[in-house]
Amino acid sequence: MAAEIITDTQSTDDPVDAVFALHRGGKMEIRATVPVRDSEDLSLAYTPGVARVCTAIAEQPALVDDYTWKANTVAVVTDGTAVLGLGDIGPRASLPVMEGKAILFKQFGGVDAVPIALDCTGVDEIVETVVRLAPSFGGVNLEDISAPRCFEIERRLQERLDIPVFHDDQHGTAIVTTAALWNAARVTGRQVGDLRAVISGAGAAGIAIAKMLLAAGIGDVAVCDRRGVVHRGRTDLTDVKAEIAALTNRGGVTGTLADALNGADVFIGVSGGTVPEEVVATMAPGCFVFAMANPTPEIHPEVAHRYAAVVATGRSDFPNQINNVLAFPGIFAGALSVRASRISEGMKLAAAKALAGVVADELTPQKVIPSPFDERVAPAVTRAVAEAARAEGLARI
Secondary structure: OOOOOOOOOOOOOOHHHHHHHHHOOOOOOOOOOOOOOOHHHHHHHOOOHHHHHHHHHHHOHHHHHHHOOHHHEEEEEEOOOOEOOOEOOHHHHHHHHHHHHHHHHHHHHOOEEEEEEOOOOOHHHHHHHHHHHHHHOOEEEEOOOOOOHHHHHHHHHHHHOOOOEEEHHHHHHHHHHHHHHHHHHHHOOOOHHHOEEEEEOOOHHHHHHHHHHHHOOOOEEEEEEOOEEOOOOOOOOOHHHHHHHHHOOOOOOOOOHHHHHOOOOEEEEOOOOOOOHHHHOOOOOOEEEEEOOOOOOOOOHHHHOOOEEEEEEOOOOOOOEOOHHHOHHHHHHHHHHOOOOOOOHHHHHHHHHHHHHHOOOOOEOOEOOOOOOOOOHHHHHHHHHHHHHHHOOOOOO
16 A cells, blocks of 8 residues: 655644655755855855865865865665665665665764665675765765675775775664673673573674674674574575674574573564564573564563563663664764774774763663763764774774
């Protein structure tokens, strides 16, 4: 059934109508940062004055960061193949989400962002297109590109570009999840190294979370896809899943998600679907449940609270929302502030530690992660990322 579109004369009291009313005409615009009030202003902002700046940049290319918007501007790039919970809806239908991402960059990180929806899905096409667009931007945020292509696209762009390239569906989710897990362990008096986690979902987010949890010192982690636990003995694994199988599941668990969850300390859901209550009941006492599927968590919080000490979701109407907006604005703001050549694993871990630290003195089981509207978040992440970039020799200023 086609979505109902409202007209200008319809009421916006109804929440659905209010959504369309808010989106009419788009959610963003481009504004000048300098005035053009008279011929003198025009001669400075455009011809003939602009020619001097162009010539200077031609002679010293690095000046582009000082005299254009490049140093504080990110391209938000998608092909529309994995949009939110909507899946492959194409580039045009993805634009409302990309606009939303762009305004979050600005509001929470002070970073300018431009939505770019590409009408192509081939890895080579996307990589070549972004490489050719890159001179206009200080960084590239890859968004809503389906796995496993997203892994290769990010890797190849990182190899070819000297600006930060960051697939937020992977790393943003992993950073916020890791921060929440650190604080969940802290508030319950546990050590991350003693925990065994199970991740439901072996796509972009699930793989990235697994890698970051390993870097954060998790005791053990198993990743599950539709066919069950991803382990070394399976012969049906993609290259990406085979790599994660070699790194995870030290306990050698096989079988289904239910098998993996038996006695597990942590459930992390990034897959959708539903985990039956009787399976949740087999988890370790005082477990953590991070059920992040939207709009329907894999384990409803009401069920999770019967067994878990800490419960988090991806929704804003429950405590402990695992929301990428806690990460990506500050990560890019920090990387751009020092003109970093890339975003490293160390910078991501620094972001997670900073994010966890924002509420370190306020921890309760209902508050292991700050609100997206906590004004301390972006500055803390920005500082930590910039410092990590300098420490790793990735900063250029």
